[in-house]
Amino acid sequence: MAHLRFKALDMVQSRKNVEFHLPEGKISDFFGELAFGSDQMRASLSSDVFKKVDKAIKRGKKIDAETAEAVAAAVKTWAMSKGVTHYTHWFQPLTGATAEKHDSFFDPSKGLEQFKGSALVQQEPDASSFPNGGIRSTFEARGYTAWDPSSPIFIIDTTLCIPTIFVAYTGEALDYKAPLLKSMDAVDKAATKVCKLFDRNVTQVTASLGWEQEYFVVDKALYAARPDLVMAGRTVFGHNPARGQQLDDHYFGTITPRVFEFMKEFEYECQRLGIPVMTRHNEVAPAQFECAPMYEEVNKGTDHNQLLKDVMDKVALKHDLKVLFHEKPFAGLNGSGKHNNWSLLTDTGVNLFQPSSSARENLQFLVYLVCTLKAVHEHADLLRASIASAGNDHRLGANEAPPAIISAFIGEQLTSVLDELEKNRDVQVDKGDNVYMKLGIDKIPEIILDNTDRNRTSPFAFTGNKFEFRAVGSDANVANPMTVLNTIVAERLNQFYAKVTGRIDKEGVDKKLAIIGELREYILQSKAIRFEGDGYSQEWADEAEKRGLSNVKDTARALDFYVSDAAKAVFKNNKIMTDIEIDARHEIMLENYIMKLQIESRVMGDLALNHILPTAIAYQNKLIKNAQGLKELGIDNTEVVETIKQISEYASSVKANTLAMIEARKKANDIEESRERAIAYCDNVKGEFFDKIRYAVDKLELFVDDEDWPLVKYREMLFIR
Structure with a gap:
């Protein structure tokens, strides 16, 4: 393996940039x-x-x-x-x-x-x-x-x-697209009904999506020399380099020539396919990047995101590169997410999440804002389940991505508007009074997106004219979380419409007051989901628990929410999926999680027993000979002996824990019920042994001679391009 490592490094350092020349003319030409x-x-x-x-x-x-x-x-x-x-x-x-x-x-x-x-x-x-x-x-x-x-x-x-x-x-x-299309239809019908309370000309509402795709790029020879990257998509071992991302010098930095040529070509191929890629930049971690498109209708945007990943893979190979979409390919560095920017647009050209200079339109804006917050509050656990995966478990709550607690950020200004609307419950409105002015609705600034800061620790943040679902994993198919989001909002809008029209028709309440009355109830009921502070802090975890919000950090248990009575009801009410389809997806997600951890544990066992231990023992034997030679010469060999002891200690830990992990895996495999098997893999295989084995292996990397170490090191993968 050490020979393979150095051969790969030689290949990287002898490579020449593969230049890509854009065709003459404008992007619009092709x-x-x-x-x-x-x-x-x-x-x-x-x-x-x-x-x-x-x-x-x-x-x-x-x-x-x-x-x-x-x-x-x-x-x-x-x-x-x-x-x-x-x-x-x-x-x-x-x-x-x-x-x-x-x-x-x-x-x-x-x-x-x-x-x-x-x-x-x-x-x-x-x-x-x-x-x-x-x-x-x-x-x-x-x-x-x-x-x-x-x-x-x-x-x-x-x-x-x-x-x-x-x-x-x-x-x-049997796919992601069919439920997504049904959810789009559901939110279209529900949102259109509510729109007609304000504008009878609206006949269709379209859910739009703008995803931001994060990814890593490494040389394909270095990738091929790391069996864990090839098999599991992430490095199960690897000591952090002396320099990682702590200087923040990679973020938005100058793009290296080799990666830049790759970016130019994959953007060109994407644009030829009609994928409206618009943005590219370096991300926080070394070798990490991001691209993003113009917003599109959700279904088209989902297809384009899946197609983009295929295009990137193919183009990368032309440049002797490999793209990594795993949520956490390198420990100790920021992982990769996919921020889903979601909004609702009418066929009359109105973004329903865009505040306006019109008080009437601002009331409409508040309806969709508050109904979305209420939907997220009611179905936060289902949203959590929609972004659950073995890879994403490494990110959520790791002070680099939103926590596993689902909350919503709306900013100080909108918070004050909702607080005022909730507080003025007894406001008296006489005939001819301006109800909008009395409630402060007419004061919402049209450019709200410039009047509120961003909160990168929030999993579901309002960012001016859209919501940004930041907790989605880099490798995920965005259809799953978008299906859930469309569905829960459709459910809430249908219930809102029924309540408001009931007040108007049965109680004779003025339409504006009926709408405002229902909004007040929703604001009060969904208040627990709103959080404006640091989502990374322990204080928020404590506060969230007091508010009754879930904080389920592993996929094995988070997937329970997918088959809860509430989840099944919302899917069935909106004709998205049947009980059979819901249960089947739950089973598939559990099996996928189990298989991912099984593969990782096998890769870890293979590398530990067949590559790391032989290397450590061989190097230890060299040191033993050196120590004996020094002793024969009468030279103090205390430091060498101490190093031998430390290597022996870490090597013993690697062997003992790896063998124990293999036994735990065998026991987990004997469990028939998928959920229990997933929990066994989570707790007894991954939770009990992954970190212990990694810690010992990474310590051995520091002791073993660099010339003998079998695995390509982090500093080489991340900085040699």
């Missing part, structure tokens, strides 16, 4: 050229067909067979003009990755290329080997993919990729 978007459809479809497809995209209307044939013909012509030979239904199974099965346009029996509408609309991939949580048996292989026209078809290499949902033969969703 943006979206590999996506069959609205412009391409308008240009290649008849007016009638385009209108039908546009209605299907905007209103979720079904596309008939004749329209599908016309679209398929246009798509084939467009794709083949760009050298495409195959097509695939591109879907997002519950593995966390994307999936595809390529079929050729060429039909040998007819000697020509063809692509029928039926092939566009539906395919039948084998569903038996994808996670299904017990919905299907292994021998029950049939599953279907169905075209999602709301997300643009695109081209990767020479393959036409058609975004689709993925369902079992019996109809249950």
Whole structure:
């Protein structure tokens, strides 16, 4: 292994930058050229067909067979003009990755290329080997993919990729996209109903998403020389370098030439696919970076985030680099998250989370703000479950990411507005009085985003015209937390509408006062979820406990919230998932967690027993010979002997704890029930042994001669590029 390490280092230091030259002209000249978007459809479809497809995209209307044939013909012509030979239904199974099965346009029996509408609309991939949580048996292989026209078809290499949902033969969703689309429909209908209390012209509300993707970049040779990175996506061993991120000199610093060339190329490829990447910069940790796009409709944004990761992986290899999306690839350094900026937009051009100079519009703004806070308060535990994973457990509450306690930050100014609204419960409004002025609603500044500071310790922060869900992990499919957020807000808006219209119709209350009365109740009921201070502090953990907020730090237990009565009710009420689908996803998430920890423990055991211990013992034997030589020469060998003892102590700890961890893993594997097995892995394998083994191995790294150490070191991976 030491030989492999130094060979990898030699490769890195002999590399030359792979320069990437952007084509001449403007980004607008090639943006979206590999996506069959609205412009391409308008240009290649008849007016009638385009209108039908546009209605299907905007209103979720079904596309008939004749329209599908016309679209398929246009798509084939467009794709083949760009050298495409195959097509695939591109879907997002519950593995966390994307999936595809390529079929050729060429039909040998007819000697020509063809692509029928039926092939566009539906395919039948084998569903038996994808996670299904017990919905299907292994021998029950049939599953279907169905075209999602709301997300643009695109081209990767020479393959036409058609975004689709993925369902079992019996109809249950086996992917992330199907529940997401249902949640978008639910929040659209609920938010539109509430909008009509203010503006009858609103006919649709769209949930939008702007994700911020953090990632690490290392040389691919150094990556290949670290079995833990290859197998588990993170380093299970590695002593912190003398210099890490403590100088804050990497954050927003100058981008190194090699990474810059990589960034230019992956941005170019993304822009050709219609992914509106806009921002790039260095992040806090060395070798850590971030990119972010323009906001898009949630479904399209989710697809684009998954596609971005695939593009980054492929482009990185051209530059002899490897992208790491794991939430915590390096201990002691900031991990990587994915900040999901979420808002609601009407088809009349209004951002429902944007304060206005109009008092009436500010009341509408407060409705959506307060209803969202109430939804988060009621379903904070479900939101916590939606971002739970083995990788994200390393970040949450680690003073680099929001805590596992779900809270919301809205800033001092909005806090004072809500406090005033709650306090003035007995305000008397006479006929002709300006109710907005009396309640202070007319004073909310339109540029609220400039009047409140940001709170990076808050998992769910209002940032001026949107909410930023900061607790999502870097490697996560954003569809899961966005499905939950859309669903819980839809549920609350429906209940708000029912209560307000009930007050108006049954009690004869003025509409404004009915709305304000309900808002007051929500403000009071959801007050516990609002927190403006330091989410990293122990004081907040203590205060959160007093408020009755959960602080579940591990995935094994956090996933319980996914199948609680409240969670199942909100999913079923809004027709997002059935009990069978919810239970299946819970089972899949537990199994994924177990498998991740099982792989990490196996990698840890292999490295510890087969690489670290032999290296430490061999080096210890060298020192023993040196100590004997010094003694024979009459030279004091006390320090050498002391070093031998310390190496022996740490080596013994590594061996004993590794063997004990293996036994604990065997016992955990014998547990049949998934939840109990996950807890056993969490507590008895990871919790009991991971840190102990790592501590001893990292200490050995300090003692063993650098020339003998088998693993590529942190300083090499993070600083040699």
